[in-house]
Amino acid sequence: MIYGGAAMLLLFVTIFVALSLGSSGMSMVDVWHILWLSLPFNDGASTMYSAGEIAIVTQIRLSRVLLGALVGASLALAGVGFQGVLRNPLADPYTLGVASGSSVGAAFIILMGYQMLLGLWTIPFVAFVTGMITIIGVIMLARHKGSMQIQTLVLAGVIIQSFLGSFVSLMVSLSDGVVNEILFWIMGSIAMKSWEHVYLLIPFVVVSLPIMMMYSRILNLLALGEREAAYLGVQVERSKFVMLMICTLLTAAAVSVSGVIGFVGLVVPHLLRLMVGPDYRLLVPLSAIGGAIYMIMADTVARLVLSPKDLPLGVVTALIGAPIFTYLLVKRNKKEGGVQSL
Amino acid sequence: MIKVEQLSYHYGDRSVLDQFSYRFSPSNFYGIIGPNGAGKSTLLQLLAGVRAPLSGNVLLDDVPLRQIPRKQLARRIAVLQQGGLPALGFTVREVVEMGRFPYQGWLGGDLDDRKGIVEEALYLTGLTKLTDRSLEQLSGGERQRVALAKVFVQQPDILLLDEPTTYLDIGYQQMIMEFVQQWQQNQQLLVIAVLHDLNAAALYCDELLALSNGRLLAAGSAVEVLTSPNVAELYDANTLIITHPEQAVPQLLLQPNKDNHYRYFAGDHKQNT
Numbered sequence: 001m002i003y004g005g006a007a008m009l010l011l012f013v014t015i016f017v018a019l020s021l022g023s024s025g026m027s028m029v030d031v032w033h034i035l036w037l038s039l040p041f042n043d044g045a046s047t048m049y050s051a052g053e054i055a056i057v058t059q060i061r062l063s064r065v066l067l068g069a070l071v072g073a074s075l076a077l078a079g080v081g082f083q084g085v086l087r088n089p090l091a092d093p094y095t096l097g098v099a100s101g102s103s104v105g106a107a108f109i110i111l112m113g114y115q116m117l118l119g120l121w122t123i124p125f126v127a128f129v130t131g132m133i134t135i136i137g138v139i140m141l142a143r144h145k146g147s148m149q150i151q152t153l154v155l156a157g158v159i160i161q162s163f164l165g166s167f168v169s170l171m172v173s174l175s176d177g178v179v180n181e182i183l184f185w186i187m188g189s190i191a192m193k194s195w196e197h198v199y200l201l202i203p204f205v206v207v208s209l210p211i212m213m214m215y216s217r218i219l220n221l222l223a224l225g226e227r228e229a230a231y232l233g234v235q236v237e238r239s240k241f242v243m244l245m246i247c248t249l250l251t252a253a254a255v256s257v258s259g260v261i262g263f264v265g266l267v268v269p270h271l272l273r274l275m276v277g278p279d280y281r282l283l284v285p286l287s288a289i290g291g292a293i294y295m296i297m298a299d300t301v302a303r304l305v306l307s308p309k310d311l312p313l314g315v316v317t318a319l320i321g322a323p324i325f326t327y328l329l330v331k332r333n334k335k336e337g338g339v340q341s342l
Numbered sequence: 343m344i345k346v347e348q349l350s351y352h353y354g355d356r357s358v359l360d361q362f363s364y365r366f367s368p369s370n371f372y373g374i375i376g377p378n379g380a381g382k383s384t385l386l387q388l389l390a391g392v393r394a395p396l397s398g399n400v401l402l403d404d405v406p407l408r409q410i411p412r413k414q415l416a417r418r419i420a421v422l423q424q425g426g427l428p429a430l431g432f433t434v435r436e437v438v439e440m441g442r443f444p445y446q447g448w449l450g451g452d453l454d455d456r457k458g459i460v461e462e463a464l465y466l467t468g469l470t471k472l473t474d475r476s477l478e479q480l481s482g483g484e485r486q487r488v489a490l491a492k493v494f495v496q497q498p499d500i501l502l503l504d505e506p507t508t509y510l511d512i513g514y515q516q517m518i519m520e521f522v523q524q525w526q527q528n529q530q531l532l533v534i535a536v537l538h539d540l541n542a543a544a545l546y547c548d549e550l551l552a553l554s555n556g557r558l559l560a561a562g563s564a565v566e567v568l569t570s571p572n573v574a575e576l577y578d579a580n581t582l583i584i585t586h587p588e589q590a591v592p593q594l595l596l597q598p599n600k601d602n603h604y605r606y607f608a609g610d611h612k613q614n615t
Contacts, residue, residue, distance in 0.1 A: 214448055221440055223430055228423065230392045232496070233416030233444035277476075278431035281450075 003276055007289040011069075014293045018065045018300045023307035024056050031057055063195045067257070068299040069292035070201040071190055072264055074254040076291025077205070079265030080272075080283050081212060081247035084219035085240050086150055092266035093251040096157035096244070100164035101134025102127035102255045107171040107182045120196070123185070124256035131252035134160060139244065147237050150226075187312040188261035190299055197257045204253040208246050209288055215243055216280035223278065261295075263317040267325050268294050274328045294321070343368040343532050344389060344500065349398035351384050351556075358384045360556040361398070368499075369530035371523065373537050373547030375567075377577050380553040382536040386504050389534060390421050402500075416444035420498035424505040426486040429478040434469055434488050435460070437477060441495035456497075463491040467521070483514040490521060501526070503535035507542065515539070519546045544568055544591040552576055568592040 019035070020028040030049070034057045037045035045054050078093035086095065093099070105126040109115060115122055138160050142153040172182050218239045221229040230236045251265075268290045269283060276282045295313075298320055302311040344366040351359040358381035366372060374382050387393040388400055391407040400407045402418065410418075420441075427437065438460055445454045464470050467487045477485055486506070493501065503522065507515040523546050526533045537543040543550055544564035552559040552567050554576055560567045573581050573594065582595040 217440075217443065217446070217450055220432070220436075221443060223432070224427055224437070224440070227392060228427070230412065231390060231416065231419075231421040231423075232440060233413035235412045273431070279436065 003282060003286060004289075007286055007293070011289050011293050014296050015065055015069070018068075018296045019057075019061055021300060021304060022056070022061055023303065024053070026053060026056070031061075034058065035062070059195070063198050064190060064193065064299070065296055067190045067193050067198050067201070068295045070198060070205055071254045071258045071261065072268075072291035072293070072295025073205050073288040074201060074208075074250040074291070075261065075265040076268040076287040076294070077208060077212060077284070078247040078250040078254070079291075080269040080280070080287040081219075081243050081250075082265075083269055084222060084280055085243045085247075086154055087223065088150075088154060089270070090266075091154070092262075093247065093254075094161070094260065094262070094265070095154060096138050096248070097134045097160040097164065098131045098248055098251045099255050099260045100161045100168070102131035102252060103168045103186055103260060104134075104164050104171075105130030106185050106259075107168050110182050110185065111171045111175045120194075124197075124200070127256040128252045131255060132248065134164065135244075135248045135252075139241075148240060184312070185259045188259035188314040189310065190258045190261075190295075190313060191303070191310045193257065200257060201253055204250055205288070208250050209285070211246055212243070212284045213281070215239060216284045219243070219280035219284075220278075223280075258313075260314065261317060262314045263321050264291055264294055264298075267321045271321075271325060271328060274332050343403065344534075345401040345404070346385075346389070347399045347401065349385075349388060349395050349400065351381070351388065351393075351396050358556050359388070362553075362556065362558060363398075364551065364558065364561070366532060366534060368532050369526070371526050371533045371535070371546060371548045373535050373543040373550045374553060375537055375540060375543055375550055375576070376553035376559075380576075381556040382553055383504055385553070386421070386502050386534070386536050390419055390502055391415050413444050416496065416498075418498055419500045419502060420493040420496040421502045421504065422489055422493050422506045424508040426482060426489050426509075427477055427492075429480075429485075431476050431478060433474050433476050434480070434491075435464070435473040437488050438463055438469075438491045438495055441492035444496060459495045459497065463494040466494065467491040483510050486510060486514065486518065490518060494525070498531070499529070500532045500534070503533065503537075505536055505538055507537075507539060515542065522546075540568060540573075541593050544593060545586070545589060564591045568594065 020031055022031075030053070034045045034049055034054055036042065037048070038054070038058050075093050079091070082091040082093060082095055083089065088095075106123050109117075109123055109126050118125055138153065138156045139148065141156040141160075142148050144152070168182075168186065175182060218229070218234050221232050221234050222236070222239070226236050269287050272283055272286050272290055276286065294317070298316045299313055301320065302313050302316045305311055346362060346364045346366075349359050349362045350357070358379070362381075362385070374385065376382050384393065388395055391400070391410070391412075394408065402410065407415065430437075441463075442452055442460070445452050447453055464473055467490055469484075469487055469491055472480065472484065477488065480488070501522065506522075507518050510518065519542055522533060522535075525531060535543075535547065537547075547564065549562065550564055550567040551561045552572060559575065560572050568583060570581070570583055573579060573583070580597045580599055582597045583592050584595060585591070586593045
């Protein structure tokens with residue numbers, strides 16, 4: 001409870017700071033005044049501020065911060081879920097090849113110039129579908145007599161990932177003119193998105209979070225080993241399948257709107273493990289909050305450092321995350337002299 | 343209580359259980375002995391319901407195991423594995439509480455509220471002072487005690503042991519076996535233990551089953567099963583069998599071979615598997 005309260009507080013502070021800062025030159029007071037006046041029971045801000053200023057705050061900045069929170073929460077939840085089921089500290093939302101599948105779809109659409117075939121939603125839709133097809137392929141590869149071997153699953157994921165990755169590279173090399181567009185999509189960004197993207201992600205997070213919290217005790221038991229979990233009454237194969245599907249849906253949804261933003265799904269669960277221990281009953285909800293905080297912070301840095309130019313978000317997440325993680329790891333090893341374990 | 347009918351199992355074309363049938367009755371301590379690869383661990387996994395028989399049946403009170411939901415089964419049958427638990431960051435108390443999983447609802451509340459059982463298990467296994475340590479800070483023997491406390495809070499009426507004392511020093515071996523024996527007698531458990539240590543099997547089990555090549559070679563009391571011909575047949579080992587001076591059960595001593603120590607590798611050795 002104490003961790004949850006602290007994390008929620010930190011999330012609100014982060015949202016507050018991220019909304020207040022920007023490259024437009026508006027003061028913090030103006031920003032919050034506009035937000036206040038835009039609430040449904042007020043008259044709107046149009047009498048005191050220009051339409052441009054209002055749009056920057058309510059259309060661009062607010063939706064961007066909330067989208068960051070949702071993408072971060074989705075990726076960190078998927079990360080903690082994959083690490084739990086695969087019992088592999090190196091697992092992240094992309095281990096089983098979801099992101100590679102999505103990238104192939106998106107790169108193909110961009111290369112062929114079909115971006116507007118279904119309007120704004122062409123790339124997200126195709127990326128989502130190709131991502132899901134990929135994971136289904138990986139699971140079918142790893143299935144043997146009705147059960148999934150974790151090692152086979154990870155291997156199949158890694159192989160599919162590099163196989164599809166080479167297609168993406170091929171398409172990047174074929175498309176001199178639009179190289180940047182494909183690469184930028186792959187590097188990930190939550191700039192230039194709209195409220196529609198926010199609305200798209202909300203149901204994924206809202207449905208997945210409680211289901212994953214219900215499965216958190218099962219993730220704890222799986223940490224003892226699959227057979228031990230089965231002896232304790234866990235339906236191992238079914239639980240693994242449900243968790244993999246939920247995490248895949250979260251990943252595919254996040255990737256389809258924001259591209260492949262790395263490091264969040266890997267490092268947020270580990271940062272939390274170093275702080276609160278291995279209990280998934282804490283790790284699952286805290287990962288959602290922590291992922292949101294982390295992504296908002298990284299995105300705020302990404303849009304401010306070289307403003308008005310945006311840095312690629314995936315670059316920032318790793319640049320901030322690696323030193324923090326290293327610091328916590330060293331501190332913990334000094335304290336306990338033990339080895340880091342999952 | 344547990345009835346095994348015509349059970350067969352094979353890995354690829356290697357048969358490990360061949361038409362095995364047996365009836366395990368309640369409140370009895372069974373020991374299963376036999377050489378490596380004789381099908382002992384496979385049999386235990388089949389009895390626990392985590393492995394499906396390729397042919398034949400395992401019946402719990404006349405109901406095939408496959409028809410019993412996993413969680414319900416975990417309230418009846420608990421398994422203590424060899425080698426204990428992995429070195430995790432969970433504390434001793436957290437892991438012991440995991441043994442209550444079969445009795446918990448979706449939200450984690452205990453349906454059969456027995457709060458005292460966790461404390462009792464920690465006390466009986468001597469873990470009271472270690473409750474807040476994490477598993478990675480414990481020795482192998484201490485971790486096996488945690489595993490024992492975990493199966494204790496599961497409150498099964500059938501306990502399966504898969505070489506529970508492997509890797510442990512004799513102090514821990516004795517502690518584990520006597521804990522199980524006491525528990526078995528107090529609560530009238532059915533205990534089925536796969537054991538490599540024949541002396542321990544003779545001391546603690548009511549009845550021994552000797553498995554060889556997936557078939558039952560002999561069954562009965564230690565005196566009936568642990569005979570020189572049986573041991574030679576099972577393990578191709580040269581042993582001297584004496585009687586325990588106080589317990590009146592057979593105990594085995596290894597009898598070194600006088601000559602040709604290379605015979606094991608020279609093809610002269612009888613195939614066991």
